Amino acid sequence: MPEDKPTRDVSPRAAVARRITELRRAQGFTLSGLASRAGIGKGTLSELEAGTRNPTLETLYALAGPLGVPLTGLVGDGTGHSVPDGVVDARLLTVRTHDDGGTTEVFWLTIAARGTRVSPPHRHGTVEHLRVVRGTACVGPSGAEVLVRAGESSSWPADTGHTYAARDGSAQGVLTIETPPGGP
Amino acid sequence: MPEDKPTRDVSPRAAVARRITELRRAQGFTLSGLASRAGIGKGTLSELEAGTRNPTLETLYALAGPLGVPLTGLVGDGTGHSVPDGVVDARLLTVRTHDDGGTTEVFWLTIAARGTRVSPPHRHGTVEHLRVVRGTACVGPSGAEVLVRAGESSSWPADTGHTYAARDGSAQGVLTIETPPGGP
DNA sequence: CAGAAGCGTTCTGTATACGGAACGGCAAGC
DNA sequence: GCTTGCCGTTCCGTATACAGAACGCTTCTG
Numbered sequence: 001m002p003e004d005k006p007t008r009d010v011s012p013r014a015a016v017a018r019r020i021t022e023l024r025r026a027q028g029f030t031l032s033g034l035a036s037r038a039g040i041g042k043g044t045l046s047e048l049e050a051g052t053r054n055p056t057l058e059t060l061y062a063l064a065g066p067l068g069v070p071l072t073g074l075v076g077d078g079t080g081h082s083v084p085d086g087v088v089d090a091r092l093l094t095v096r097t098h099d100d101g102g103t104t105e106v107f108w109l110t111i112a113a114r115g116t117r118v119s120p121p122h123r124h125g126t127v128e129h130l131r132v133v134r135g136t137a138c139v140g141p142s143g144a145e146v147l148v149r150a151g152e153s154s155s156w157p158a159d160t161g162h163t164y165a166a167r168d169g170s171a172q173g174v175l176t177i178e179t180p181p182g183g184p
Numbered sequence: 185m186p187e188d189k190p191t192r193d194v195s196p197r198a199a200v201a202r203r204i205t206e207l208r209r210a211q212g213f214t215l216s217g218l219a220s221r222a223g224i225g226k227g228t229l230s231e232l233e234a235g236t237r238n239p240t241l242e243t244l245y246a247l248a249g250p251l252g253v254p255l256t257g258l259v260g261d262g263t264g265h266s267v268p269d270g271v272v273d274a275r276l277l278t279v280r281t282h283d284d285g286g287t288t289e290v291f292w293l294t295i296a297a298r299g300t301r302v303s304p305p306h307r308h309g310t311v312e313h314l315r316v317v318r319g320t321a322c323v324g325p326s327g328a329e330v331l332v333r334a335g336e337s338s339s340w341p342a343d344t345g346h347t348y349a350a351r352d353g354s355a356q357g358v359l360t361i362e363t364p365p366g367g368p
Numbered sequence: 369c370a371g372a373a374g375c376g377t378t379c380t381g382t383a384t385a386c387g388g389a390a391c392g393g394c395a396a397g398c
Numbered sequence: 399g400c401t402t403g404c405c406g407t408t409c410c411g412t413a414t415a416c417a418g419a420a421c422g423c424t425t426c427t428g
Contacts, residue, residue, distance in 0.1 A: 012242065013242070031405075031407095032404075032405065032406075040386080042405095042406080042407090043406095043409085044387070046408085054240045054242050054384080054415095055241050056238045056239065056414095057197065060241065061196040071196060072259055075241070075255040075256060092254070093278050094292055095203070095253075095257070097202075098356075103206055103210040108278055122212065129337065131313050151362070153337060155337070172280070172288075176317070177210075178317060179209075179210050215375075215376055216375065216376075224416080224417080225416065225417040227378075228416060230376060230377055231415090234377085238414080240385080240415070240416085
């Protein structure tokens with residue numbers, strides 16, 4: 001969701017370096033062999049696997065092909081993005097930009113059994129929609145929250161502060177955020 | 185042996201550039217604002233969004249934080265597996281299996297401007313829910329379809345035959361299919 | 369209108385990622 | 399032993415990604 005800080009992670013270099021080495025070994029390639037297949041210098045690959053280089057997008061892309069994975073396979077841990085407040089865990093499933101310039105983001109949302117998350121206003125015209133799948137959620141503009149049980153859904157304007165909480169255990173659902181056209 | 189100078193895929197630059205711009209706008213950030221939040225030069229970001237730069241891993245990582253997405257959110261194509269039949273294009277975003285054995289599938293749905301798709305019954309107790317984001321859809325159990333406009337949603341039991349169609353152009357939305365516990 | 373503030377783009381010097389060459393290590397063959 | 403071959407690492411000159419400054423543009427505000 002907007003404005004959340006990422007969980008501070010170790011340098012992405014180390015993670016990518018490890019992943020490339022793993023995949024290369026899994027394919028049975030030597031370092032030199034992979035470098036020539038990918039069309040990059042083997043010195044480049046050597047330092048990249050050692051974690052002493054900061055690869056460019058195109059270098060990673062060149063490697064993804066011979067390794068047989070999409071680009072996300074090199075940089076991803078495969079999981080979505082966790083919110084550090086410990087209450088809401090939102091995993092981004094997709095972002096769609098429409099012809100008119102508006103965007104739609106879809107998240108898989110998990111709300112912890114206890115605690116409340118207050119999200120600051122988004123841009124004017126933004127609308128959120130939550131379909132609850134398990135548990136019961138209490139969500140909506142701050143002061144006007146509503147209870148949403150499994151199998152129900154609710155939508156609310158998100159251009160004012162709004163809150164997320166669960167009742168009687170944790171809750172899960174699909175959150176859709178629709179941002180209207182028109183830049184900042 | 186340089187095997188693939190592959191069938192020239194679209195440069196990953198363009199895809200990443202577009203994606204960053206989309207996410208930035210969705211967050212309501214200006215180019216300058218995002219650059220300073222990410223701790224990178226705004227000239228860098230400008231050329232990056234224009235697709236004239238080949239960003240390094242660390243630059244992408246710096247941007248992922250303020251944009252609230254994991255690194256894969258920047259480099260991924262964001263699409264899942266597609267099940268097209270000429271009328272309905274359903275891209276699977278995620279499948280979740282719950283403690284009780286039930287499952288939830290989330291799709292990004294595109295319904296073509298003309299044509300109707302009739303879907304056979306699913307298992308007893310299965311419920312579908314559609315949130316329409318663009319266009320107007322006409323969906324529901326066959327014989328009891330309802331119109332769902334952009335910004336509206338509808339759910340229906342899917343244990344009887346049900347249909348999908350669009351009205352006045354194509355329609356897009358988020359489809360959630362909830363299957364109850366109790367396997368085949 | 370002038371001035372200020374904010375935006376995104378273009379310019380500029382520096383740091384560094386790049387490909388390729390040169391190097392040392394290890395194994396098999398003559 | 400001395401090759402020959404391939405490995406991964408380290409070095410080097412060049413291309414370029416970077417941060418920041420300078421610029422033109424638009425939108426307020428007095």
